[in-house]
Amino acid sequence: MDTIQITLPDGAKREVPKGTTAAEVAKQISPRLAKEALVARTNGDLTDLSRPLDQDTSLAILTAKDPDAVQVFRHSAAHLLAAAVLELYPNVKLGIGPPIDYGFFYEFLRPEPFTPEDLEKIEAKMHEIAARDLPNERKFLPKPEALKLYKDSDQTFKCELVEEKAIEPxxxxxxxxxxxxxxRGPHIPSTGRIQAFKLLNVAGAYWKGHEGNPQMQRIYGACFVEKSQLDAYLHKLEEAKRRDHRRIGTELDLFSIEELAGPGLIFWHPKGGLVRKLIEDWLRDELLRRGYDLVFTPHIMRLDLWNTSGHTNFYRASMFGPIEVEKAEYQLKPMNCPGHILIYKSRLRSYRDLPQRYAELGTVYRYERSGVLHGLLRVRGFTQDDAHIFCTPDQIEKEVEACVDFAFAVMKTFGFDRYEVELSDWDAGHPENYAGKPEDWQRATHALETTLERLNIPFKRIEGEAAFYGPKIDVKLIDAIGRPWQLTTVQFDFNLPARFDLEYVGEDGSRHQPLMVHRALLGSVERFFGILIEHYAGAFPAWLAPVQVEVLPLSEKIAAYAQQVTEKLRGAGFRVHLDDRNEKLQAKIRDAQLQKIPYMLVVGGKEAEAGTVSVRHRAKGDLGARPLDDFIGTLNAEIAQKGAS
Ligand SMILES: [Zn+2]
Ligand SMILES: [Zn+2]
Structure with a gap:
């Protein structure tokens, strides 16, 4: 009998009869592995456990511990969904059904929309089919037969896919x-293991993503190998819903988007505006302290400027159309960079003037399709905390380090302690795709890299991910429920200084091109506010809370004392509100809790006599009676701590 040699991941070799399957090898290794196996990897390729092995090969049996195997599992769940939908609605047309991060989707064409009740029915049907433990079996058809199969069942999209994608006979x-x-597979052996899934929603998507193509209905599902993982994921979804900044924004009266004004444009209400002022004040103070200069640039500028910068070429799709004024065309600014460049260029710079660091809370307008707009997170008008640094080559390490240090100060101040850092480098094999000289790239990447190493910041380096004009580092914050948010970017630019002929007079008396760095810490004030709302679930720390203290008199008899307490707190610089409505204390407390006000001070006859206040914290509850001055001292200390409290 013919035998073949199998090399296992630990290097062990086995002789097995030709035609043995990976599933059989798994059984030989251990019954437990055979039970947990989802799929195999032979010579680097994923393959079905049931496929006979016919030549010498490396072989790994993959379980739920392997992320690729989990994606195969989810893909099998997508097939299960399509099978269930076809049993219930035999006339739907099938699109594609891939795995995604947390599960799968499958897309269908059907005149009627799928309702939440439909999803329940489909989910029940999926469980029913899963319980039959049907094998997922591979089968080959000659191309003409494959096409006939789909033509006969009127599956036009599948016909299209077979026509395009089937290369072999x-x-x-x-x-x-x-x-x-x-x-193409592979798949897990059978449906029985697919139990931990939940259908979540239906979303419209054009066939193949092209506008004008038929509109498919995508049914999305969450899917994990283990039930506990699904439960944890669904819990996180619930938590995200509870923290949704759009809902909290309305409940706390922070901001709105007005139909009459247009989508993606933000109205900051008084309380939201106050939080914004606090964020901006902190930022401006830090900018000045850290050696930046504050500048302001116009919101519309000649289209010529954007031709020079190249934006009308590579950035056109994100820009609003030009505006004609006195036969000249003007452009609403999508970026602040060219404005800062003009300030740099307004006079001849010497190496002694460098670095120049221009910072602006610059409002920009970008065209986003209405379908992708999302609360404060994806908008059409927003204010970037933008800065551009112009420096000499030997200044870049210091400048990069200062940017990274600033980014970490932002994180600490606003209460984030987890992060991920990515360094995007060019694809060194294709320098022709990039602006700038190889030595520019090497120097800049080296500066980014050594800075992160020196500061002991772990990072992931991604080759080929850089924009064409320079390498960058991105800092993603991880919020209270573990979601990453892209925030800070420190981005080199070898393109704009050349396009604008930027120069400085060097120590040697001749002209040189400065290096330019774009740097945003919060990204956009709007988006950052959205992230903060979700991170804190609307319960801002005392330093950011629009109202810090709510004074709650027990009855009208205490009005004078309540007024006195309120005045004293206001005089001490706190944001305080007196609830003098003729309501029961319980109702007043409930309302203050709903407004997520950090402190409630209850005052009655006893307090008035003793000059005290009964302190109640929105999360810690009743903290007892204390002299007012005492309370003022602790609150001041808490505010000074900012996000760290
Ligand atoms: Zn498939
Ligand atoms: Zn810029």
Whole structure:
């Protein structure tokens, strides 16, 4: 009998009869592995456990511990969804059904929209099919037969896919019971293991993502190998819903988007405006302290400027159309960089003037399709905390380090303690795709890299991810429920200084081109506010809370004392509100809690006599009676701590 040699991941070799399957090898290794196995990897490729091995190969049996195997599991769940939908609605047309981060989707064409009740029915049907433990079997059909199969069942999108994608004469299919799908696989052996899933929502998507194509309905589902993982994921979704900044923004009266004014444009209400002022004040103070200069640039500028910068070329799709004024065309600014460049260029700079650091809370306008707009997070008008640094080559390490230090100060101040850092480098094999000389790239990347290493900041380096004009580092914050948010970017630019002929007179008396760094810490004030609302679930720390203290008199008899307490707190610089409505204390406390006001001070006859206040914290509850001055001292200390409290 023919034998073949199998090399396992630990290096062990095994002789097995030719035609042995990976599933059989798993059984030989251990019954437990055989039970947990989802898929195999032979010579680097994922493959079905049931496929016979016919030549010497490396072989890994993959379980739920392997992320690739989990994606195969989710893909099998997508097939299960399509099988269930076809059993219930035999006339739907199938699109594609890939795995995604947390589960899967499958897309369908159907005249009627899928309702939440439909999703329940489909989910129940999926469980029913899963319980039949049907094998996922691979099958090959000659291309003409494959096309006929789909033509006969009127699956036009699948016909299109077979026409485009099937390169070999034999076309690969997978069957799950009666369900058959054009698919390269691999899949897990059978449906029985797919139990931890939940259908979440339906979203419209054009076939192949092209506007004008038929509008498919994508059914999205969460799917994990273990039930506990699904539960944790669903809990996180619930938590995200509870923290949704759009809902909290309305409940706390922070901001709105007005239909009459247009989508993606933010109205900051008094309380939101106050938080914004506090964020901006902190930022401006830090900018000045850290050696930046504050500048202001116009909101519209000649289109010529944007031709020079190149934005009308590579950035056109994100810009609003030009505005004609006295036969000249003007452009609403999508970026602040060219404005800062003009300030730099307004006079001849010497190496002694460098670095120049221009910072602006610059409002920009960018065109985003209305379908992608999302509360404060994706908008059409926003204010960047933008800065541009112009420096000499030997200044870049110090400048990069200062940017990174500033980014970490932002994080600490606003209460984030977890982060991820990415360094995006060019694809050194294709220098022709990039602006700038190789030595510029090396120097800049080296500066980014050594700075992160020196500061002991772990980072992921991604080759080929850089923009064409320079390498960058991105800092993503991890919020209270573990979601990453892209915030800070420190981005080199070898393109704009050349396009604008920027120069400085060097120590040697001749002209040189300065290096330019774009740097935003919060990204945009709007988006940052949205992230803060979700991070704190609307319960801002005392230093940021629009109202810090609510004074609650027990009855009208205490009005004078309550007024006196309020005045004293206001005089001490706190944001305080007196609730003198003729309501029961419980109702007043409930309302203050709903407004997420950090402190409630209850005052009655006893307090008035003793000159005290009964302190109640929105999270810690009743903290007892204390002299007012005492309370003022502790609150001052808490505010000084900022996000760290
Ligand atoms: Zn498939
Ligand atoms: Zn810029």
């Amino acid at each position: 034999l076309v690969s299919f997978y069957t799950t019971g009666k369900f058959i799908d054009f698919c």
